[in-house]
Amino acid sequence: MSLLRVERLSKSFGAVRAVDGVSFEVGAGELYGLLGPNGAGKTTTIAMIAGLLRPDSGEVFIDGRPLGADPQRARRILGVVPQELALYEELSARENLEFWGRLGGLSSRDARRRATELLEALSLADRAREPVKTYSGGMKRRVNLACALLHRPRLLLLDEPTVGIDPQARLGILEFIRHLRHEGTAILYTTHYLEEAEALCQRIGILDHGHLLVEGTLARLRERVGGDRLFVLEGDLRGARPEAWPGFADRFRVIQLTEDHMVTAARDARDPAECLRDLLNLPVRVENVTVKRPSLSDVFLQLTGRELRE
Amino acid sequence: MNLLCLLVAKDLRRALRNPLPWVIHLAIPLAITALLGLIFGSGGSEGRGLGRVRFALVDEDDSALSRFLRGALLQGQVGGYWEPVVLDRTSALARLEANQLSAVLILPPHFTRDYLTGRTPVRLELIKNPAQSLQPAVLEELLGVVVTGLNAVARNLRSEFPAWRQALESGADYRRVADLIVRTGEKLDTLRPYLDPPRVWYTREVRSAGGGWSGVSGTVSGVNLFGYLLVGLSTMFLLFPANTARSDLHRELACGTFERYHTLHDRLWPFLVAKGVFVGAMVLLSAVILFGRGGLVFGVAWQRPWVMALLVVGYAVFAAGFSALFAAFVPDARAADALGNLVVMALGLAGGCAFPPQSLPVWVRDHVTPMLPTAWLAQTLREMEFGSGSPAWDLVLLRLVGLGLALLGLAAWRFRRCFAEGGVS
Numbered sequence: 213m214s215l216l217r218v219e220r221l222s223k224s225f226g227a228v229r230a231v232d233g234v235s236f237e238v239g240a241g242e243l244y245g246l247l248g249p250n251g252a253g254k255t256t257t258i259a260m261i262a263g264l265l266r267p268d269s270g271e272v273f274i275d276g277r278p279l280g281a282d283p284q285r286a287r288r289i290l291g292v293v294p295q296e297l298a299l300y301e302e303l304s305a306r307e308n309l310e311f312w313g314r315l316g317g318l319s320s321r322d323a324r325r326r327a328t329e330l331l332e333a334l335s336l337a338d339r340a341r342e343p344v345k346t347y348s349g350g351m352k353r354r355v356n357l358a359c360a361l362l363h364r365p366r367l368l369l370l371d372e373p374t375v376g377i378d379p380q381a382r383l384g385i386l387e388f389i390r391h392l393r394h395e396g397t398a399i400l401y402t403t404h405y406l407e408e409a410e411a412l413c414q415r416i417g418i419l420d421h422g423h424l425l426v427e428g429t430l431a432r433l434r435e436r437v438g439g440d441r442l443f444v445l446e447g448d449l450r451g452a453r454p455e456a457w458p459g460f461a462d463r464f465r466v467i468q469l470t471e472d473h474m475v476t477a478a479r480d481a482r483d484p485a486e487c488l489r490d491l492l493n494l495p496v497r498v499e500n501v502t503v504k505r506p507s508l509s510d511v512f513l514q515l516t517g518r519e520l521r522e
Numbered sequence: 523m524n525l526l527c528l529l530v531a532k533d534l535r536r537a538l539r540n541p542l543p544w545v546i547h548l549a550i551p552l553a554i555t556a557l558l559g560l561i562f563g564s565g566g567s568e569g570r571g572l573g574r575v576r577f578a579l580v581d582e583d584d585s586a587l588s589r590f591l592r593g594a595l596l597q598g599q600v601g602g603y604w605e606p607v608v609l610d611r612t613s614a615l616a617r618l619e620a621n622q623l624s625a626v627l628i629l630p631p632h633f634t635r636d637y638l639t640g641r642t643p644v645r646l647e648l649i650k651n652p653a654q655s656l657q658p659a660v661l662e663e664l665l666g667v668v669v670t671g672l673n674a675v676a677r678n679l680r681s682e683f684p685a686w687r688q689a690l691e692s693g694a695d696y697r698r699v700a701d702l703i704v705r706t707g708e709k710l711d712t713l714r715p716y717l718d719p720p721r722v723w724y725t726r727e728v729r730s731a732g733g734g735w736s737g738v739s740g741t742v743s744g745v746n747l748f749g750y751l752l753v754g755l756s757t758m759f760l761l762f763p764a765n766t767a768r769s770d771l772h773r774e775l776a777c778g779t780f781e782r783y784h785t786l787h788d789r790l791w792p793f794l795v796a797k798g799v800f801v802g803a804m805v806l807l808s809a810v811i812l813f814g815r816g817g818l819v820f821g822v823a824w825q826r827p828w829v830m831a832l833l834v835v836g837y838a839v840f841a842a843g844f845s846a847l848f849a850a851f852v853p854d855a856r857a858a859d860a861l862g863n864l865v866v867m868a869l870g871l872a873g874g875c876a877f878p879p880q881s882l883p884v885w886v887r888d889h890v891t892p893m894l895p896t897a898w899l900a901q902t903l904r905e906m907e908f909g910s911g912s913p914a915w916d917l918v919l920l921r922l923v924g925l926g927l928a929l930l931g932l933a934a935w936r937f938r939r940c941f942a943e944g945g946v947s
Contacts (some may be wrong), residue, residue, distance in 0.1 A: 225944060259944065262785050266942035283788040292785040298778035300532070302539035314528050315786050343539065359782070 214239045215367045215398040221270035230256040232422040243393045245413030246402040253422040254402035258371045262292045291365030295372045297352050301345035305336050305355045316363030330358040350381025367398045406508045425515045437506040437514050445474045447498040467514050529796030547763045574605040575657045577625045578614035585634035586690045624657035625650045638687040748820035756812040757900040758870025763808045764841035765862040767801035768848050772855035791934040798842030805838040825907050829915050836922030840895045843929025850936035873897035
């Protein structure tokens, strides 16, 4: 049974439909990525799952039971890492952790012990007694993450937990999140960083303008675009009309076409060299052709016709 | 209870780590009471406001008239307000130098003769103590009244003066003096509108045990002007720490800690009540400083300190509810910061905190002031401490606590609604 089930969740703010009929599930020990540009509806979705925001329609099930049936029970299962740094900057990391642990229902002794564990695990132990306001952005992000873990939540909601930090700090956090997944925590991870979703998530849902466009494993999403490889043609493509090229539509699918480049995928599993020959014989001036593995960016591009800018 | 303690402890710890905003708000009333104390001096003798104005009378004239004036100053009800001592010029100036007197009033030689002959202008000399401000000023004002009276008498009774001079110079011819008094008395009737009734006076009434009202005669303890002001200003200033706590609630909203709390607890009221307890603690601390120190500075002996403390607790509950509700309805921190101080000032002014409610515009006094908790507290304390009535303080306490709790409940409802609709941060 999935730990989190979201069914046709919708939310509007005035005329803006922020989330529109979103459904997905996250199982125990699974890391599910919700990928989308800023304003796609990721944070709104997380807020509804966390019980902060009331959905207009749809339902959230936590561990098989509707969230509204027993909100306090759901809150004991959930751990929420908000996008903003929800910390008391005057207090030290240890004080923050112990406070949120106590608030999560731990005894004073358990909160202290658990805080020590997390401070060690997140490499914060040596500065644990200093006020959070003296920390770097990466350190604050780690404290922000740790504050949600004191009460050992079975389901963790991470809302862009690596925004605004350097690559090294980001790698540390991603490694820690992998470790949590291995321990059996179900994780819903929202991000607009493609490489994070590719590197971390077992299943990915792509959200845009409040709609869940597609979901699945990375391999399945790649298959939707063009299997293992894509061909990128660079040259003068002004006025190019691929639908008019004889036999092209039977063998290739156009992912993106601009004045100076075209991304296309073969419709069948033909030999790449043969595909290249076909592409070089097209009635346009081609200066360069490259072959690459499809990325989530290509998936997003195919689904929306837009780049997912970081 | 455990949750409440945890939340309050967190706020206290944060306040200790970042004490500046609180220190400023606690220091402002301290500074203001100290400043007022420096300007006006302490409460004076016997802890009763200005106390009696102590001054020296140097009688260099030593005539029958000056002796009469001297005697008049030392008698009757005036003795309750000023304390003249008759000294020679050197001793008087020495005591003035030693700050033992507020002023020295010198009746110059030939004062009586010059006044009665009217040949040369009479000059009274007042030497004020520069180390004091209010008492010498009061004495100067009173001397102005005396001079006006002497001028009025001189203008209206000039024709009688030669006879008076002869009578005073010829010794104690009581028959002649009696005739002069009768004649002068008849003329003084023309001055009655100027002299009687006095231009300024007050009457005082007390409610008897039976509930009726009756006038009081005899000596009454003076109204402590600074105590009266202190109560009003303190009532207003106590809302400023509450406003700082409101600002803290806004910070919790802005940085997401309130929301994070909500991810762990469905009920919002413990968070708000804890914040309220914190606000209450700060308001009480401020009240101790304001009323305690202010009382010392102005020599106010609070008549019913425990009732006063209970009322301040009630006011702290109101302040907590007020600050929570304000944060709930003005979610923008900058707007709330700007608006908060204005609202506090408006509550204070319209509540008659800065000046007596009688001087407010009639419509405000009749329709707005009675609705304001600032007025409830200030007027009850004033009546209790400086009036002669026995106000229903228990009802006021209930109203303050009830209103505070209602405002907290309303704030919790509003925050829940805002969270659910996504309009908090």
